[in-house]
Amino acid sequence: MSLRLTNTLTRRTEPFVPLEPGKVSIYCCGVTVYDLCHLGHARSYIVWDVLRRHLQWRGYAVTFVQNFTDIDDKILKRAAEEGSSMEAVSERNIADYFTDMDALNIQRADRMPRATLSLDGIRALIAELEAKGAAYSADGDVYFAVMVKADYGKLSGRDLDQQQEGASGRLADGEEARKHHPFDFALWKGAKPGEPSFPSPWGPGRPGWHIECSAMVRQELGDTIDIHLGGADLIFPHHENEIAQSEAASGHPLARFWLHNGMVNVGGEKMSKSLGNFTTIRALLESGVSPMTLRLFVLQAHYRKPLDFTAEALAAAASGWKGLNAALGLAARAIDPAAATDTASPPAGIPPEVEGELASFRERFGAALDDDLNTSAALAVLFELARPLRSQAHRQQRGDAATADAARELNLRARGALLLELAGVLGLIPESLPTGGSATAGEAGDPDVEAAIAARRQAKAERDFATADRIRDELRARGIELIDRPGGITDWIRS
RNA sequence: GGCGGCAUGGCCAAGUGGUAAGGCAGAGGAUUGCAAAUCCUUUACCCCCAGUUCGAAUCUGGGUGCCGCCUCCA
Secondary structure, three states, X not given: OOOEEEEOOOOEEEEOOOOOOOEEXXXXXXXXXXXXXXXXXXXXXXXXXXXXXXHHHOOOEEEEEEOEEOOOHHHHHHHHHHOOOHHHHHHHHHHHHHHHHHHOOOOOOOEOXXXXXXXXXXXXXXXXXXXXXXXXXXXXXXXXXXXXXXXOOOOOOOOHHHOOOOOOOOOOOOHHHHOOOOOOEEEEEEOOOOOOOEOOOOOOEEEOHHHHHHHHHHHHHOOOEEEEEEEHHHHHHHHHHHHHHHHHHHOOOOEEEXXXXXXXXXXXXXXXXXXXXXXXXXXXXXXXXXXXXXXXXXXOOOOOOOEEOOHHHHHHHHHHHHHHHHHHHHHHHHOOHHHOOOOOOOOOOOOHHHHHHHHHHHHHHHHHHHEOOOHHHHHHHHHHHHHHHHHHHHHHHOOOHHHOOHHHHHHHHHHHHHHHHHHHHOOOOOOXXXXXXXXXXXXXXXXXXXXXXXHHHHHHHOOOHHHHHHHHHHHHHOOEEEEEEOOOEEEEEEO
């Protein structure tokens, strides 16, 4: 069984075969850096991070390129509002992008070109299109002529005659008069007075949105790449236009596979800046949602389907992650970190039937991701793998000595190693628990809390449960939760 | 008007021909002075109608509801 992906271009799920054996080139449409990223961005980049990790896990050498759009009307608007510059707004939001995505354990792209640093390639591409008769200039603007591309609309499955011009209600004033066809789009926009601009053969101005991606793909990865990624809202017009430009220039297919992720919805509506119903990644993390909870929340749904963002669903993901994280923590502590890198071959001494069981977990997990990134099914494997780990830990904590034989220990370690490896393919890594301690006699910790716990233990010993419960309530009011364990041990965590 | 997608238990969500993964919540149990935490067990015939088939959540046709895109968008 090999990887199959749903290709927007063919509207089918088809076997993925890279252009060059063993190598995969990927271009992912990045963000326009005018504001913080929201949950919709998080979903997109988490999902594509899993695609990338899975390809790597399968042994491919992946080259992953993602751009920053740092020239844009919204950035200019934001800069004007702040009284700062386009550069200042871009730099700040790029830094914030890295902070947020790093927190979510999203691997950084191998290369991250920016529009402002790719102007030579952009101008060259526009000139080439112009020379080939696919572009025309008008009053300082340059437009792409969609009619020269007989297959225009092939990605989004559109027939231009059937489209309602301006159905989105966002036609730019004045531009219509300059265009030969309503669906022609700007490759270069002449600068209005006072706007930042860059020189060009067509006069000072800045590149259109679509052309920058075409130029950066070509510059970084060549005429034809294996996979092009983006949100479903980019299919039309952005990706359609990218195809038109790139293919008109090169004469070769731009990308073999086009993958698009579904939107994040809020109350049944798409999360977006313009609707104002967005939640930033930052706000979510600051509210106490852990990065891995967010990752689990996203990966529980299939990447092409809409994902409804609700407090309930997020809370469910948090509970689910708590359990999975506990198992990952147990696994991480149980195995030798030095040996953890090679888990493909189980340690010696594992009974064949256990080895077979683990192999089948690995098989199921891989098959799930191979099946158009079925992360939901892959997660199910993780949860099944995790359960015996937690069970065993529970029994050991309760002092069930009969379970602590060496063979069993070895099996659990092998299981734990596999769990860590597979979770890692989904980018899920153990998160440290809230700070706390174990209040056994003579153990160091927060002296204040330890004293209160000692007092409670004393009260319990004297069967003065009223006092014991009062102490427990007082600590709880301070955000400290007590967990009694057998043997008179009381753990505590800050919640 | 055009193109595309979705409808599975209280909630989220896999499953695309052979009698429904997983998570959350709930219930019961173990444990506890009582709790909490933890562990164990447990809960569905798949929007409606018609059809194909030995057999359909899964295929076909029709219907209903919801969502995305049609030059800001991940």
